[in-house]
Amino acid sequence: DVKVTQSSRYLVKRTGEKVFLECVQDMDHENMFWYRQDPGLGLRLIYFSYDVKMKEKGDIPEGYSVSREKKERFSLILESASTNQTSMYLCASRPPSGGDQPQHFGDGTRLSIL
Amino acid sequence: RKEVEQDPGPFNVPEGATVAFNCTYSNSASQSFFWYRQDCRKEPKLLMSVYSSGNEDGRFTAQLNRASQYISLLIRDSKLSDSATYLCVVNGPYGNKLVFGAGTILRVKS
Numbered sequence: 001d002v003k004v005t006q007s008s009r010y011l012v013k014r015t016g017e018k019v020f021l022e023c024v025q026d027m028d029h030e031n032m033f034w035y036r037q038d039p040g041l042g043l044r045l046i047y048f049s050y051d052v053k054m055k056e057k058g059d060i061p062e063g064y065s066v067s068r069e070k071k072e073r074f075s076l077i078l079e080s081a082s083t084n085q086t087s088m089y090l091c092a093s094r095p096p097s098g099g100d101q102p103q104h105f106g107d108g109t110r111l112s113i114l
Numbered sequence: 115r116k117e118v119e120q121d122p123g124p125f126n127v128p129e130g131a132t133v134a135f136n137c138t139y140s141n142s143a144s145q146s147f148f149w150y151r152q153d154c155r156k157e158p159k160l161l162m163s164v165y166s167s168g169n170e171d172g173r174f175t176a177q178l179n180r181a182s183q184y185i186s187l188l189i190r191d192s193k194l195s196d197s198a199t200y201l202c203v204v205n206g207p208y209g210n211k212l213v214f215g216a217g218t219i220l221r222v223k224s
Contacts, residue, residue: 090158107156
């Protein structure tokens with residue numbers, strides 16, 4: 001079974017803080033993703049990475065950055081947290097494109113910015 | 115137009131009912147299709163992949179219509195435990211990125 005592990009289930013931070021969300025997968029997947037999910041808006045892609053040190057902007061990258069130094073780890077960084085970044089953050093991984101490979105998600109991190 | 119569109123519902127059905135959801139997608143080049151299930155405050159989990167010829171998994175049947183660019187999910191003999199949000203997913207313009215619909219809420223009542 002694929003295991004995607006996010007470092008925290010719940011996190012509370014203050015406005016202006018630098019926040020790190022960590023994600024680790026154990027299936028040697030090339031592709032990793034960060035989403036946020038808000039009521040009524042569904043899943044929105046923030047950033048994704050298709051290989052070590054590679055990254056691509058998703059639909060809503062503003063206010064975020066990412067780091068992929070090792071294949072198994074994909075970090076999401078809020079450079080200066082703001083209250084509108086309060087959300088559920090979901091990490092996912094997927095094998096290389098082609099075929100009908102699904103994505104596997106971590107448990108999610110509920111982040112509150114005060 | 116959104117890349118993947120779903121009726122948000124909610125669909126309120128009694129136990130034992132048959133319920134169907136449809137989903138339309140805009141990218142005619144999409145090759146991979148899935149249905150995910152998401153319980154309240156939990157992560158999305160793969161329910162089933164959708165194959166060109168249609169496929170069935172127990173009480174669940176998925177269909178793909180490429181000409182009209184929609185996929186469907188049929189749930190027979192609904193259970194209380196089927197209550198969840200069902201997400202339609204297709205691969206995007208770049209093969210390694212999946213696009214998620216906003217989800218359809220199903221509530222099964224006794």
